[in-house]
Amino acid sequence: MRLPCPWCGDRDLNEFGYGGDATLQRPADDAPMKEWVDYVFFRDNPRGSHREHWQHIQGCRAWIVVERDTLTHEITGSWPANEMVVAAPAKSEVTP
Amino acid sequence: MTHYSIFSLVKGALCGPGAWSPAWREPEPKAEYDVVIVGAGGHGLATAYYLAKEHGITNVAVLEKGYLGGGNTGRNTTIVRSNYLLDGNAHLYEWSMKLWENLSHDLNYNVMFSQRGVLNLAHSDAQMDAFRRRGNSMRLNGIDAELLDREGVRAMVPHLNFEDARFPIYGGLLQPRGGTARHDAVAWGFARAADSRGIDIIQNCEVTGIRREGNRVTGVETSRGFIGAKKIGIAVAGNSSRLAAMAGLRLPMESHLLQAFVSEALKPVIDTVVTYGAHHFYVSQSDKGSLVFGGDLDGYNSYAQRGNLPVVEDVITAGLSLFPNLSRVKLLRHWGGVMDMSMDGSPIIGKLPVEGLYLNGGWCYGGFKATPGSGWVFAHTIANDQPHPINEPLSLERFETGAVLDEKGAGPVPGHH
Ligand SMILES: Cc1cc2nc3c(=O)[nH]c(=O)nc-3n(C[C@H](O)[C@H](O)[C@H](O)COP(=O)(O)OP(=O)(O)OC[C@H]3O[C@@H](n4cnc5c(N)ncnc54)[C@H](O)[C@@H]3O)c2cc1C
Ligand SMILES: [Zn+2]
Numbered sequence: 385m386r387l388p389c390p391w392c393g394d395r396d397l398n399e400f401g402y403g404g405d406a407t408l409q410r411p412a413d414d415a416p417m418k419e420w421v422d423y424v425f426f427r428d429n430p431r432g433s434h435r436e437h438w439q440h441i442q443g444c445r446a447w448i449v450v451e452r453d454t455l456t457h458e459i460t461g462s463w464p465a466n467e468m469v470v471a472a473p474a475k476s477e478v479t480p
Numbered sequence: 481m482t483h484y485s486i487f488s489l490v491k492g493a494l495c496g497p498g499a500w501s502p503a504w505r506e507p508e509p510k511a512e513y514d515v516v517i518v519g520a521g522g523h524g525l526a527t528a529y530y531l532a533k534e535h536g537i538t539n540v541a542v543l544e545k546g547y548l549g550g551g552n553t554g555r556n557t558t559i560v561r562s563n564y565l566l567d568g569n570a571h572l573y574e575w576s577m578k579l580w581e582n583l584s585h586d587l588n589y590n591v592m593f594s595q596r597g598v599l600n601l602a603h604s605d606a607q608m609d610a611f612r613r614r615g616n617s618m619r620l621n622g623i624d625a626e627l628l629d630r631e632g633v634r635a636m637v638p639h640l641n642f643e644d645a646r647f648p649i650y651g652g653l654l655q656p657r658g659g660t661a662r663h664d665a666v667a668w669g670f671a672r673a674a675d676s677r678g679i680d681i682i683q684n685c686e687v688t689g690i691r692r693e694g695n696r697v698t699g700v701e702t703s704r705g706f707i708g709a710k711k712i713g714i715a716v717a718g719n720s721s722r723l724a725a726m727a728g729l730r731l732p733m734e735s736h737l738l739q740a741f742v743s744e745a746l747k748p749v750i751d752t753v754v755t756y757g758a759h760h761f762y763v764s765q766s767d768k769g770s771l772v773f774g775g776d777l778d779g780y781n782s783y784a785q786r787g788n789l790p791v792v793e794d795v796i797t798a799g800l801s802l803f804p805n806l807s808r809v810k811l812l813r814h815w816g817g818v819m820d821m822s823m824d825g826s827p828i829i830g831k832l833p834v835e836g837l838y839l840n841g842g843w844c845y846g847g848f849k850a851t852p853g854s855g856w857v858f859a860h861t862i863a864n865d866q867p868h869p870i871n872e873p874l875s876l877e878r879f880e881t882g883a884v885l886d887e888k889g890a891g892p893v894p895g896h897h
Contacts, residue, residue, distance in 0.1 A: 385788055398790045402780045404734075417880075424892050425732035425823045425879045429721035431783040454735070455783045 388462045391444045403437025406449045409470060431455050437465060481676045484588050503668060504675035509682050512708030513541045515862055516700055517715060518687045518723060520544030522553040522663075523840050523847065524715035525670035525681070526855020527862070529587075532677035534856070535863035540679045541709075543702060545686035549667030552717045553848065555817035557740050557774045559753050559762065560849040561598040561658035562623055565614045568873030568885045569826055570621045575870055576853025577623075577657060583852055589669030591661050592767065596752050598658030599628070599636060601802075603647040603758040611653040618655070626654045637754055639805050646801060647758035660753060660764050660772075666851055690726040696835035697727075713838045713862050718783065718818025720841035727834050732823040732879045733842055734894040737778040739787035741795065741814040743806075745769030754802070761798035770812065773799055777819065777895060787816040819844060825896025826885035829858055830867050830875040838862050839876065845897030 385397045405427055411419040434454045439447050447465035452458070482488055482501055492499045515531060517524045520542045531537040542548075560580055562573035584590050602608045608627075615625035629651045634642060640649060671681055682704070689701035690712065699708040714723045718735040746769050755762040763773040775795030778788050792814060800807055822828060822842030827850065829840050840858045843850065857871040867875065878884055888896050 397788060405781075421880050422730075426730045427721070427732070427734050427823075427894075428725075428730060429734050429781065431719075431722055431735070434781055436781065452780075454781045457782075457784060 385457055387438060387450055388459060389440045389443060389446070390448060390462055390464050391446055392440060395440065395443055399440060399442035401439045401441045403439060403447065406435045406437045406465070406468065433460065435468075481672070484590075503672040504681055507680040507682065509541060509543075509685065509702075509704055509707050510680065512699070513680075514539040514709075515711045515713060516540070516707060516709035517542045517713045518700065519551070519714070519716035519719075520548035520667075520671070520681055520683065521551045521715060521717060522549070522666050522670060522851035523717075523843075523854050523858070524713070525667060525674055526851050527713055527715060527840065527858045528679045528681075528855075529670050529674040529677070530856045530859035531863060532674060532679055534859060537863055538678040541707065542674070542679065542681045543685045543687055543700070543707070544681070544683045545703070547683050548671050548681060549664055552817040552819070552843075553667045553851070554664055555740060555815055556663055556848045557762065557764070557772050558660045558663045558848060559598060559658070559764065560593070560661055561655050561753075562849070563598065563600070563614065563618055563625065563653065563655045563658065565617050565887055566826075566885050567621065569887060570618065570623060571870050572827075572829075572853055572857065572874065573850060574621065574623050575856070576850050579852035579856060580661065580849075581657075583666075583669070587669040587673045589665060589672060591665045591669050593659065593661040594767075595657050595659040596764070597636075597654055597656045598753040598755070599633070600653045600755045601633065601640075601757045602650045602652055604650060607757055608650050611651070615653050624655055624657050626656065628652045628654055636752060637750065639749070639803065640754070641802055641804050658753060660766075661848075663848060666848075670851075670855070687723065687726070690723070690837070692727070692834065697837050709836075711836045711838065711862055713840060713858060714832075715840040715858070717820045717841065717843060717847065720820045720839065724832070724839070727832065727837055729832060729834070731828070731839075731841070732876075732892075733828075734781050734821050735783055736780070736819050736821045736894065737782040737784060737787055737816045738774065738819045738845060739778065739791055739795070739814055739816045740772065740774045741792075742766075742812050743771040743773075744810045744812050746771065746809065749806075756798055756802050759798035759801070761795060761802060763799060763803075771806070771809065775799075777821070778816070783818050785816055785818055787814065820847075821894035821896075823879065823892045823894055824884040824886045825888060827854070827874055828876050829854060829871040830861060831865070832876065
């Protein structure tokens with residue numbers, strides 16, 4: 385398998401480290417425990433299109449997001465990870 | 481059903497193939513069952529068998545999308561052991577070990593269970609300490625464990641690399657009752673024994689949906705139509721998340737690919753199971769003479785059932801650093817299976833938050849050895865609508881309560897075993 389690094393082009397799988405599901409949203413620090421449990425342990429784990437983090441460790445070392453089919457390994461997109469960051473949920477007013 | 485014995489064997493040998501009848505039926509699905517088990521791997525078939533044998537529940541169907549035993553049960557490297565540190569795991573795997581020890585008799589089917597020992601190698605003082613701790617914990621749980629020093633290991637497996645190894649061998653933890661079994665025979669034996677007790681095994685029948693009324697299951701949609709069910713047990717290994725999604729649930733699990741390898745047949749060279757402690761590699765020798773070995777996951781979510789090349793190179797490099805004398809051996813075949821990697825490395829056997837729906841999954845690398853024990857406790861859970869004390873710690877709720885079973889103490893990563 386080859387992965388398209390947005391900076392370096394198509395590179396061998398061996399050059400990358402895997403970072404897992406890239407769609408997870410870190411909850412606010414004081415979010416209810418249920419949200420934290422979901423975030424830490426639970427996954428959609430789709431058979432099909434999956435957005436995931438990879439790091440080009442043996443190359444430019446950038447973190448990227450790759451969209452890959454988990455059944456066929458077909459790759460349908462890749463982006464610099466920082467372009468895919470979603471704003472963190474605002475902290476509530478409650479102070480611990 | 482023919483009882484298998486030395487006499488049936490002699491008769492079969494003399495009378496030719498016509499003397500044998502099929503080992504199980506090919507029934508049409510009924511409109512409704514008391515229990516539907518999804519997945520005819522070892523775990524699903526064992527569950528059905530113990531539902532009939534231990535609980536007298538025989539109005540049961542096992543639905544399989546392909547052919548029985550065609551999933552991970554028929555793809556694994558067949559290592560059986562119960563050398564776990566934590567109570568929750570140790571009790572399950574040891575109960576399973578006890579069932580293995582009488583399984584061929586119980587099923588009237590030779591599963592070729594061979595207690596040739598499982599030897600974990602240690603490559604540092606720290607690792608020896610960790611093994612000593614795990615060995616003591618095992619013995620406290622009534623499980624056999626022996627700590628070997630370097631010479632003890634050499635006496636058992638003399639041709640390991642004791643000369644110039646990058647990671648020298650310090651010793652090892654041996655479980656003498658560990659070993660291997662014939663994977664296909666386990667699926668076939670449970671299938672035959674379940675079928676003979678009246679259970680319908682329905683192959684080429686894919687479950688595509690779970691029907692509910694309120695919060696209670698009423699049956700499954702399948703590629704062969706709707707089949708009613710009062711209770712549904714999910715035992716689909718790497719497809720657990722997909723089945724759970726049919727009931728609107730998510731699981732603490734990812735599906736990853738694990739490869740296995742088989743060499744050409746050799747004369748006897750390794751008479752135990754050896755695992756490398758400094759890299760990931762494990763090997764045994766099959767009765768046909770092939771070396772059966774494996775190593776790391778491919779390393780990314782996958783439902784592909786076929787592996788990539790970097791891991792092939794990686795596993796073989798690790799193997800040769802341990803056994804340099806095998807460098808000329810030719811690889812015969814390799815394949816992959818889709819692993820249900822749970823987030824703490826331990827299985828989940830219990831109720832799901834839908835009435836009548838039960839899960840058996842999250843087996844990571846190690847579900848084959850659990851097959852009889854897992855089926856036994858899962859049958860109990862389904863029959864009584866509550867877990868047996870052995871699988872109570874293996875509930876889905878443990879991820880919320882914090883009572884995770886993290887053998888490695890390495891945090892929530894779906895890569896443990
Ligand atoms: C390469 C490899 C090496 C391994 N080595 C070892 C080892 O040495 N020791 C050990 O203890 N364990 C090992 N394991 C793990 C072990 O094989 C599994 O944990 C165990 O066999 C799982 O059994 P199962 O019955 O749960 O799953 P499976 O045997 O995979 O059975 C699940 C069945 O469900 C069916 N299914 C899936 N979706 C559906 C659907 N929608 N409808 C109907 N049917 C469906 C599948 O077709 C499959 O037949 C290894 C696994 C692999 C892949
Ligand atoms: Zn790059």
